[in-house]
Structure formats: C-alpha cells, structure tokens
Amino acid sequence: MNPYVIMILISSLGLGTTLTFASSHWLLAWMGLEINTLAILPLMAQQHHPRAVEATTKYFLTQATAAAMILFASTTNAWIMGQWDINQMSHPITTTLVMTALALKIGLAPMHFWLPEVLQGLELTTGLILSTWQKLAPFALIIQIAPNVNHSLLMTLGLLSTFIGGWGGLNQTQLRKIMAYSSIAHLGWMIIVLQTMPTLTLLALITYIFMTTSTFLMLKLNQTTKITTLSSAWTKTPLAATLLSLTLLSLGGLPPLTGFMPKWLILQELTKQHLPLTATIIAISALLSLYFYLRLCYAMTLTISPSTNNSSAPWRLKNTQSTLLLATSTVLATSLLPLTPTTLAMLL
Amino acid sequence: MTPTHFSFTTAFILGLMGLAFHRTHLLSALLCLEGMMLSLYIALSLWTLQLETTCYSTAPMLLLAFSACEASAGLALLVATARTHGTDHLKNLNLLQC
Numbered sequence: 001m002n003p004y005v006i007m008i009l010i011s012s013l014g015l016g017t018t019l020t021f022a023s024s025h026w027l028l029a030w031m032g033l034e035i036n037t038l039a040i041l042p043l044m045a046q047q048h049h050p051r052a053v054e055a056t057t058k059y060f061l062t063q064a065t066a067a068a069m070i071l072f073a074s075t076t077n078a079w080i081m082g083q084w085d086i087n088q089m090s091h092p093i094t095t096t097l098v099m100t101a102l103a104l105k106i107g108l109a110p111m112h113f114w115l116p117e118v119l120q121g122l123e124l125t126t127g128l129i130l131s132t133w134q135k136l137a138p139f140a141l142i143i144q145i146a147p148n149v150n151h152s153l154l155m156t157l158g159l160l161s162t163f164i165g166g167w168g169g170l171n172q173t174q175l176r177k178i179m180a181y182s183s184i185a186h187l188g189w190m191i192i193v194l195q196t197m198p199t200l201t202l203l204a205l206i207t208y209i210f211m212t213t214s215t216f217l218m219l220k221l222n223q224t225t226k227i228t229t230l231s232s233a234w235t236k237t238p239l240a241a242t243l244l245s246l247t248l249l250s251l252g253g254l255p256p257l258t259g260f261m262p263k264w265l266i267l268q269e270l271t272k273q274h275l276p277l278t279a280t281i282i283a284i285s286a287l288l289s290l291y292f293y294l295r296l297c298y299a300m301t302l303t304i305s306p307s308t309n310n311s312s313a314p315w316r317l318k319n320t321q322s323t324l325l326l327a328t329s330t331v332l333a334t335s336l337l338p339l340t341p342t343t344l345a346m347l348l
Numbered sequence: 349m350t351p352t353h354f355s356f357t358t359a360f361i362l363g364l365m366g367l368a369f370h371r372t373h374l375l376s377a378l379l380c381l382e383g384m385m386l387s388l389y390i391a392l393s394l395w396t397l398q399l400e401t402t403c404y405s406t407a408p409m410l411l412l413a414f415s416a417c418e419a420s421a422g423l424a425l426l427v428a429t430a431r432t433h434g435t436d437h438l439k440n441l442n443l444l445q446c
Binding site for chain 1: 391395
C-alpha cells in the first residue's frame, strides 16, 4: 500500500482513539469509535486475500452494530433523562445497553465469537493493533460508565470471559486464535474488578498490552502462526524463543514475571471485598489459560535438540526487522514485578 | 414513553433483529444497519426539534455523514467479498472458523 495512505490511516486511528478519550459527550465519543473502525478497515484488508476480506467484513459488521447500539442507548438516555454526558448516564436500561454494546466491541464473553475469527484472518502487525490499540477507546468509555452499571451484569461478563477464554483456547493449534482467547480471558479479569477498583483495571490493561505486544512482535520476528512452525523457532533465534516462552508464562500469570502483578492485586482486592467465591473461581479459571500457554512453551523449549522433533528446520535468513519495540516490550513484559510497590503507590 | 420515542425505538429494534436473525445476504445486513442509523437520525432530529435548541442542530447532519461513510465502507466490503468468495451469502464466509 502507498505509504502516504498508510500514514493517513494510522493518524486517523490515533485521532479516533484520542477523540474518544477527550470527549465527555456521547456523540463525540461515538464519532471517535466510528473513525477508529473506518480507519482500521483498509489496514485489515490490504492483502486482497479471501481470509483477510472475510475478517474485515466480520469486524465491520460487529463494530458497526456495537457503535449503533451505543448511539441508540445514548439517544434514549437523552430522551428520558435529557442528559448527554458520559459519566452522568444513570438510567438502568441505557447503562446495561451501553455496557453490552461495549462488551461486543472489545469481545467479552457472550459476545466474543467474532474475535478469534477476525484475528485469525489478519497478519500479525494488524492483529497487534487490533488486540492492543483498539481496546483503549472502548475501555475509556467502560471506565467512565462503570459506577452506574448493574453489578451482577459486570460480574457475569467477567466470569464468563475468564472461563470461555480458557476453554476456547484449549483446542486451538493456530497461534492467533490462541492469542484471541487469551485476550478474552484477560478482559474478563479486567471487568471483574471494574467497580471495586478501576485503577486495577487500568493496570491489568497496561500489563496486558505490554505482554501482547511482546508476543505478537516475537511471532512476527519468527514468522510463525502455527504451533508446528513455533517448535522449530529455536533454530533461528534461540534467545528469542526462550524469551517468548517467558513472555507466554507471564501472560499465564506465573510469579516472578509481570503478568503475576495484576492477577495478584485483583485477587487481593476481591478477597478484601468479601468475595472469596469469585476470587476462587477466577483463580481456577486462570489454570485453564495456563494450560495452553504451557503447551506453547513445551512446543518451543522442550522439543529442542536432544529430544526428537518431527518438524524440519527452516532456513536461517538474516533478520532485517527493527527490534527496538520488541526488546522494550519484552523487558516490560517479563520483569516489571519488582515495581509493584511503586505502581501501587502511584495508583492508589 | 412518548409516541415518537416508541416509534424510533421500535424501528431501531426491528433493524437490530433483522441484522441478528436474518443472516442470508450481506446486502440485507447492510440495509438493516442503514435502517438502524436512519432511525437514530430521526431520533436526534426530533430531539433537537422538541427542545428547540440550535446548538444541537448539527448533530443529525454529523450522524448522517458518518452513517454514509459507514455504508460506503460496507458496500466496498460487499464488492470485495463478492470478488473473493463469489457470492454475498453470509454462509459462505466460513474460511476462518474451526
């Protein structure tokens, strides 16, 4: 694609999210979301491949429906309450409708069916944008309306997301689908703690973005989209394969790595709010996700040289990609846990 | 609930139902989306008229502009899908599921 066109699309992508961040009026927030959707569609369909076009169509249909529902709910709110402000929205029906629409937009559990299929049809860079940058604008709205949303709706969305994210990923061999289910599970963790402590939601979102960026860039470095090609990644870049397995364990939430921090704090907050059953259930559902991360780690690190390996070794070509962002995000994704006290002091 | 409120709510919900349950052609999905946006246009215009505020009178125009952009993107995707998949049947969009 023409670099000028790509520049325009990327800047509109930034503009849409910034507009949603900056707005306190529902119409402007809706416009930001629409600009965002319209800007990413050509990026998704830039390879005229049947799978890319199909993913773009599915993405367009879900996002347009969600945006229309958001505007419908805010118009209804304006008719009933005479109020267009985002954080003043208080009518129970309209807040439920907006929360459902935003859950459809980010792919929370009962509305998640589009996310794995769309992510599977994209190339890795666009998939990275879809699973990090595109979550920010809906989350800005979710955090603003969160105090007025029905509590049991949020709990149901969160619990269902963590479970379906774990269960759905178990049977997948395609890495992008696994990343999509991991995204669903992480979003569930963020939604669970939304009403009791929204800063923890932001913390979980930020750490999720670091870990996902690192994983997607590492997969792009190795040009792998399947487990079978991942198992021969160590012949090309042995250190990167080791770090990728560490990043995956961080996504799973194992203690010395960054991913443990949000899970730890969320479980502590739930215990503090006298919700031990919810805390136990999401802690157990994290094991489901951990299974497929561990399987990826097994394919990457335990199938190296002394043990037998059925896949053929690929050519070792010289790497020409820029790795600055990869290095930064990998360091952030694996070693931020010692910063927990500072983060807590900053956030709380 | 006033009669106008009831009528645009019903129009929007009918559009949404059509989009959600009548999944044969991509074109009919796009038409349902357009119907939803037009019911929202009527809602916004009537709200402006009812309150007689001039500062909100640009809002329905902005909505119409954005929904036109959205419809054109949808039609472009319809053409792209017809070129790659051969038809616009939604049941043919099954390459990515497993």
